[in-house]
Amino acid sequence: xxxLKVSDIHVSYGSIRAIKGISFEVNEGEIVTLIGAxxxxxxxxxxxxxxxxRPTEGTIEFDGKVINNLPAHKLIPLGIVLCPEGRRVFxxxxxxxxxxxxxxxxxxQENKDSLEMVYEYFPRLKERRxxxxxxxxxxxxxxxxxxxxxxxxxxxxxxxxxxxxxAPILVDQIFDIIKTLHKNGSTILLVEQxxxxxxxxxxxxxxxxTGHITKSGTGQxxxxxxxxxxxxxxx
Amino acid sequence: xxKLKPTTRSNIFTYGALLIIFTVVYILNNGGVISNNxxxxxxxxxxxxxxxISLNLTVGILGELxxxxxxxxxxxxxxxxxxxxxxxxxxxxxxxxxxxxxxIGAVFAAIAGAIVGVPVLRLNGDYLAIVTxxxxxxxxxxxxxxxxxxxxxxxxxxMKDTASLxxxxxxxxVNGPMGAVGIPKVSTLIVGFILILICYAATANITNSxxxxxxxxxxxxxxxVESVGISVAKYKLMTFVTxxxxxxxxxxxxxxNYTTITPKKFDFNTSILxxxxxxxxxxGNVRGGMxxxxxxxxxxxxxxxxxxxRMLMYAVVLILVMIFTNNRKARGLIIDxxxxxxxxLIPKRGKGGDANG
Numbered sequence: 393x394x395x396l397k398v399s400d401i402h403v404s405y406g407s408i409r410a411i412k413g414i415s416f417e418v419n420e421g422e423i424v425t426l427i428g429a430x431x432x433x434x435x436x437x438x439x440x441x442x443x444x445x446r447p448t449e450g451t452i453e454f455d456g457k458v459i460n461n462l463p464a465h466k467l468i469p470l471g472i473v474l475c476p477e478g479r480r481v482f483x484x485x486x487x488x489x490x491x492x493x494x495x496x497x498x499x500x501q502e503n504k505d506s507l508e509m510v511y512e513y514f515p516r517l518k519e520r521r522x523x524x525x526x527x528x529x530x531x532x533x534x535x536x537x538x539x540x541x542x543x544x545x546x547x548x549x550x551x552x553x554x555x556x557x558x559a560p561i562l563v564d565q566i567f568d569i570i571k572t573l574h575k576n577g578s579t580i581l582l583v584e585q586x587x588x589x590x591x592x593x594x595x596x597x598x599x600x601x602t603g604h605i606t607k608s609g610t611g612q613x614x615x616x617x618x619x620x621x622x623x624x625x626x627x
Numbered sequence: 628x629x630k631l632k633p634t635t636r637s638n639i640f641t642y643g644a645l646l647i648i649f650t651v652v653y654i655l656n657n658g659g660v661i662s663n664n665x666x667x668x669x670x671x672x673x674x675x676x677x678x679x680i681s682l683n684l685t686v687g688i689l690g691e692l693x694x695x696x697x698x699x700x701x702x703x704x705x706x707x708x709x710x711x712x713x714x715x716x717x718x719x720x721x722x723x724x725x726x727x728x729x730x731i732g733a734v735f736a737a738i739a740g741a742i743v744g745v746p747v748l749r750l751n752g753d754y755l756a757i758v759t760x761x762x763x764x765x766x767x768x769x770x771x772x773x774x775x776x777x778x779x780x781x782x783x784x785x786m787k788d789t790a791s792l793x794x795x796x797x798x799x800x801v802n803g804p805m806g807a808v809g810i811p812k813v814s815t816l817i818v819g820f821i822l823i824l825i826c827y828a829a830t831a832n833i834t835n836s837x838x839x840x841x842x843x844x845x846x847x848x849x850x851x852v853e854s855v856g857i858s859v860a861k862y863k864l865m866t867f868v869t870x871x872x873x874x875x876x877x878x879x880x881x882x883x884n885y886t887t888i889t890p891k892k893f894d895f896n897t898s899i900l901x902x903x904x905x906x907x908x909x910x911g912n913v914r915g916g917m918x919x920x921x922x923x924x925x926x927x928x929x930x931x932x933x934x935x936x937r938m939l940m941y942a943v944v945l946i947l948v949m950i951f952t953n954n955r956k957a958r959g960l961i962i963d964x965x966x967x968x969x970x971x972l973i974p975k976r977g978k979g980g981d982a983n984g
Contacts, residue, residue: 428947444853480851482844489840496841497856544856 393456394612395579396472396548400548400586401450403433403440410436412603413450418548425572425582425590427602427612434583435477437600438550441581442474443467454548467495471547478556479537482528487517490496490525494543503543508541513569515548531562538569549573550581555589568591587624591615599624634835641827641914650818656816663868664928670724672924673819673900674700674881679920680826680913681873687911688873689832689866690846691748692756696761696901699871700878701893701902703732707879708888713777714740714799721813728813729822737926739766740868747875748863753848763898770890775801806876806889813898814884822880824916826873833869842866907948 394417403411411433418424419472426434439445441452443464451565452460462472465472484492491510495503511518514535518526525536534554541549551570555563561587570595574580583591591597607614614620631639655661656669678700685693696878707728714724739762747758774785778797785791789799801807816976842862843854852859882888904923908915930937951957 422677444850463858464853465856465858470707473856474854476850480848480854482848485840486719486844486845492855493844493852494839494855496837505864538856569755622773 393454394418395455397580398437398441398572399451401437401440401452403436403445403447405436409438410446410603414600414603415450416598416605418579419575420579422595423570423582424462424582425584425588425594426600427584427597427598427614429624430473430585431602432600433603434600435552438474438581438583440553441556442472442550442601444474445481457574468544471545473541473544473546473548473551475537475541475552475554477552479530479533481525481528481533481536481540484524486522486524487528487536490540491517491543494540496539497544499596502545505553506543506545510542510545512593513542513572514539531558531565533561534558534566535569539568542573545577548579548581550583552583554582555584555586563589564586566610587620588615591620638835639829639847642824645820645827646826653816654782656686664931665925668915668924668928669816670814670819670884671817671881672857672876672919673823674884675901675904675920675924676917677826677873677877678901679908679916680823680830681870681877682901682905683911683913683916684870684873685835686865686905686911687909687916688830688839688846689842689863689870691867691899692750693759693870694752694756694902695759695761695766695849695898696874696897697893697895697897698759698763699736699739699768699874700881700897701763701766701770701879701890703729703736703775703808704882704888704893705801705873705890706735706875706880707732708810709775709777709782709800711811711813711883712798712807712809712878713782715811716777716779721811722815722818724811724816725813725815725880728883729876732875732879733872734875736878737876739874740871741864744864744867746861748867749860756943760825760895760898763893763895767890767894769805770801771804773801774803783830802890806887806891806893808887810883810886810888812884812886814880819880822876826876827913827917829873833866836882838862838865846911874876892912905946909952928962 396418399415400408400413402413414437414489426437427433436445438586440447443462447460451458454470458465460622482493491507492503495506516532517535517539525533528536535552538554554566558566567589570580570582582594591611591614592608597611597614598605599614607620650670656666659848662791678696682693682696685691706719710731711724711728714727718724741761747755772786772788774789774790774792776783776789776797778794780795782795783792783794786902789802815821834843841852845859845862849859904920905916908917908919926941927937930940933940
């Protein structure tokens with residue numbers, strides 16, 4: 393059974409319909425990516441799954457339980473975490489305080505263990521643990537945002553544009569970490585504009601265009617499909 | 628010696644400074660050195676300092692604007708006065724009456740805060756400012772129509788006039804637009820000072836804890852806060868109700884310093900005055916707000932000498948303070964040499980924003 397099952401959801405911003413009936417699934421242990429151009433509805437989809445937006449129609453099921461009507465903060469204890477677009481670290485807090493916020497719903501002991509795990513993934517964060525987060529570079533902030541998301545020990549981690557605004561070498565680093573997370577059993581739903589990088593690591597992918605899913609398949613299939621190459625991968 | 632955290636050190640410094648200032652003022656006041664005018668202002672200063680701390684919690688730390696904080700002060704003042712007057716039949720101990728009044732004032736103001744906060748704090752945007760603005764006016768007009776009295780059988784309440792209270796030789800406590808009359812004047816400077824300490828300690832504790840980090844994060848980064856599993860509405864409400872309760876305590880202290888007090892005292896101008904304390908002291912800077920409250924309460928009294936130009940001078944002083952705290956060049960003239968002089972005494976600010984950051 394799928395861990396996350398989204399069935400025919402519609403989402404509107406006032407009278408503007410951003411998502412017009414999309415369905416997809418994420419199975420346990422998979423990396424699934426949603427790719428598409430600006431305004432296709434990728435971030436809207438993630439924000440809806442994470443409870444920041446409400447679908448006007450359709451259902452979202454997590455582990456067999458309908459979650460459309462739960463507020464965002466109630467989803468963390470269930471095991472869904474969103475690593476939001478633009479990183480959004482708490483810039484006035486130190487790195488360690490940021491991570492502590494990530495484990496807000498967990499006990500102190502659990503957080504101690506999670507902190508060790510996060511520092512293992514991101515040794516750079518350990519070096520900068522008492523530095524204030526606003527002074528980190530873009531790549532380090534992205535690592536911090538991902539580390540903060542990991543602190544809640546999620547069953548499903550949703551990453552919104554983790555490569556945004558990063559230098560190519562840092563993009564590679566971030567994607568390496570995503571791959572490692574996947575190898576260690578994490579389930580990841582990834583939204584990316586950098587389609588080639590995303591398709592390379594994804595088990596399955598969905599292509600979003602103006603609120604509809606136009607194509608789906610394994611990462612490899614889509615990376616080789618002519619339409620996709622023309623539209624997103626540059627020929 | 629164990630090395631203390633910067634926030635702890637700066638708090639110890641503040642408590643120490645407060646204690647020294649209070650002791651000096653207390654001795655001077657008892658020795659009769661302070662003029663009558665200023666001496667009469669000491670308890671109102673305590674009350675306004677608490678108001679400044681209270682509003683800083685809402686505006687500076689939570690990041691929501693409240694334009695009706697005098698309304699909560701008013702709720703605290705009138706419920707406190709009623710409690711103290713009713714207690715007169717039970718005990719003669721003024722301090723006991725005062726403490727009971729402050730506690731009751733806090734409870735009622737907190738209830739008012741919850742009534743305002745529960746629906747409004749769920750929304751994003753400046754709705755709290757609008758609703759508290761209306762709340763302040765509603766409370767004022769409501770209290771203008773309250774008639775409350777006490778006799779041997781207990782409290783009597785009416786919204787018509789004093790005759791309809793049907794009392795048996797009782798005393799009127801609240802007399803409609805005339806306000807509360809015959810208030811037991813039980814406020815003392817020591818209790819006022821303790822109240823400041825309580826408010827400051829509560830704020831410092833809230834802001835430096837894990838909860839406080841969550842609250843400040845709501846102000847800075849709402850989406851991220853929701854995505855780490857923190858209920859925004861719950862923490863906003865908690866902070867706002869705490870802030871309202873502090874305002875209620877300050878209100879009770881303030882009212883019990885006078886023999887009569889009218890609902891008109893706590894109007895929109897008072898709310899704005901409190902907001903000026905906070906803005907002038909630096910939004911989110913609790914200590915600055917306390918200093919600003921003290922200066923701005925004393926200033927009109929000191930300017931009495933210039934009579935007609937009093938309010939003009941008041942405005943000029945406000946503008947000068949703004950210039951000297953925000954303009955680099957002007958700062959260089961006064962503030963930086965002062966820092967050089969006292970720099971060693973004043974501990975550096977803690978990282979990551981504490982109660983004073």
